[in-house]
Amino acid sequence: MTHRHRLLFAAGALCAGAGLLLAGQDAAPAPLSAAPVAFVDMDRCIQEHAPFRAEVDKLRQDFEGVLKSFEERKQKLAELETELSVLERGSAEYVAKSYQYDTEKVLYERDNTYQSDRLNAQRIQIFLRTYPRIQAAAAAVGARLGCAAMVTMPPPLDPQEIQADPMGAYNKLQSRSLLWASAAYDVTQQVVEELRKSS
Numbered sequence: 001m002t003h004r005h006r007l008l009f010a011a012g013a014l015c016a017g018a019g020l021l022l023a024g025q026d027a028a029p030a031p032l033s034a035a036p037v038a039f040v041d042m043d044r045c046i047q048e049h050a051p052f053r054a055e056v057d058k059l060r061q062d063f064e065g066v067l068k069s070f071e072e073r074k075q076k077l078a079e080l081e082t083e084l085s086v087l088e089r090g091s092a093e094y095v096a097k098s099y100q101y102d103t104e105k106v107l108y109e110r111d112n113t114y115q116s117d118r119l120n121a122q123r124i125q126i127f128l129r130t131y132p133r134i135q136a137a138a139a140a141v142g143a144r145l146g147c148a149a150m151v152t153m154p155p156p157l158d159p160q161e162i163q164a165d166p167m168g169a170y171n172k173l174q175s176r177s178l179l180w181a182s183a184a185y186d187v188t189q190q191v192v193e194e195l196r197k198s199s
Helices: 003-026 042-047 050-086 092-145 159-164 166-175 188-198
Strands: 037-040 149-152
Touching: 037 092, 037 188, 042 050, 042 092, 042 188, 050 092, 092 149, 092 188, 159 166
Parallel strands: 037 149
Antiparallel strands: none
8 A cells, every 4th residue: 555545544534533423423322221210208118117107106205204394494484584574673583583594594405405415316226227127128129120229209398498497408409419200210109018018
């Protein structure tokens, strides 16, 4: 092959390559995998899981007396505040009542924080015990349906929640990776039924 022929051959190859690239721009995208990605409403799975409800009910009963005592203490603080509002500032009675109010308020807030932390810690433990059960049920359903993956579906935000706490709503939306899902790929009911079988 002469030098001239080699140049012509190289130019032809470049043109052919450019044509393939241009044709690829208009070509349809490669099809997605046949195995679908399914979606699950995690909140519904949790709320309809009988062992979870039983544990939450027991926790509520355990803390019922504590919550009642806090309501009583809160009411007493409100009564003290009302008494202070009609007393003469600087009087001995006002000073005594004011000291009592401040002391009881500090104790109330301290105890409230402690009990709230206890309650939240136990709620977290219940969730951590429940999550693997839901995960196992989802895996069983996904295997039967031939799913490639299963994603949790976040519940819609309440408009009142958005209005009351825009920053909190913003943070929730920022943390979400799922923007939309077709109802045809919602397998929540199947996961709930699988959970019932394993309970």
